[in-house]
Amino acid sequence: MSLDREHVLRAAAALLTRKATASMDEIARAAGVSRATLHRHFAGRDALVRALEDHGIAEFGRALDEARTEEGDAAEAVRRLIACSEPVAGFLAFLFTENQLYEAGVNEGWNRLDVRVQALFRRGQEEGVFRLDLTPAWLTEALYGLIGAGAWAVQDGRVAAKDHTRMVSELLLGGAQRRMER
Amino acid sequence: MSLDREHVLRAAAALLTRKATASMDEIARAAGVSRATLHRHFAGRDALVRALEDHGIAEFGRALDEARTEEGDAAEAVRRLIACSEPVAGFLAFLFTENQLYEAGVNEGWNRLDVRVQALFRRGQEEGVFRLDLTPAWLTEALYGLIGAGAWAVQDGRVAAKDHTRMVSELLLGGAQRRMER
């Protein structure tokens, strides 16, 4: 097959994140293929969404591996995780907004990753790097939210693509307030 | 009319944020009314979405007024804004994810508010309260993203409702990293 499955999934994720009610025809056009071809590779709309979920989860899992979140300073690990996630930020945004994954068993795969992210923040707290008054669960949600917001801002031209990782990490870790010299 | 329009809109926003492809029938059931009644109050799906946008924009505008974002310390103003926005966080999450408002003239109403938020962050930078290496545009996006993520986390039971405002403000302003004593 000469069809770039990854490319189709990217286009679909980008479109569906922006307009979740897009028809198969719109998705096909956004991906630059015909509706027939889209249907040849994804049995139907449900299958396409499922493929998006699976792919997003798999890619984010890869990012978690690559970032080696269990090693080194927790803050640095978070930075690495954000950097490694940047290429799949579009899929993460889709997964994060497409919260209907609270229905099927897709849940399991996602939970496995969620646990790893929470563990990272918990480790940071135990090591005295992160504040204790913000729960790991919330820090995890915030991470997803910021990555999604960043991806969306980049895709919309409000933030330069090269700044994405820095903007997200700096805000998540350092916050908006100016620091006193330390 | 004895129908609680606000209640219907809240339910619709909550459902559509989680499942944007929900049918009118699902929306009606989620709101606790019949499909007929839903249609009596909102001409159709488009009209309902438009009403959600208008209502969300109006309410967020009210929050901006109430927070008096032009007065006092910028950081405190941000805290007030987040606190005042908390009751309408569900609508903000909907507006933020429903990014198709880049089509119609709904844009104008929203842009007016967006400008005010950005102005707040810019003022904070000029007054030396906020860091200069994060653009007002990004801080604004991050604010929306965090409010949305917070609303979603609360609605899903991962964060206590009473902690919503504090979690969002603390993370946005202070970041995740533990501070040195100052």
Next chain:
DNA sequence: CCCGGATGAGACATCATCGTCTCATCCGGG
């Protein structure tokens, strides 16, 4: 050159949803 796989364009029946309608019921005010 020829061929097979893949694609694009489009026709087609099917199906879910939409928007409108009617009718029975409920409920609060006069």
Next chain:
DNA sequence: CCCGGATGAGACGATGATGTCTCATCCGGG
């Protein structure tokens, strides 16, 4: 008590999307 407005339940046709199919074309390898 009676009445009018509002609602719920459901039927109905219209409409748009879906999924499947066929056929012509394209393109790269043998």
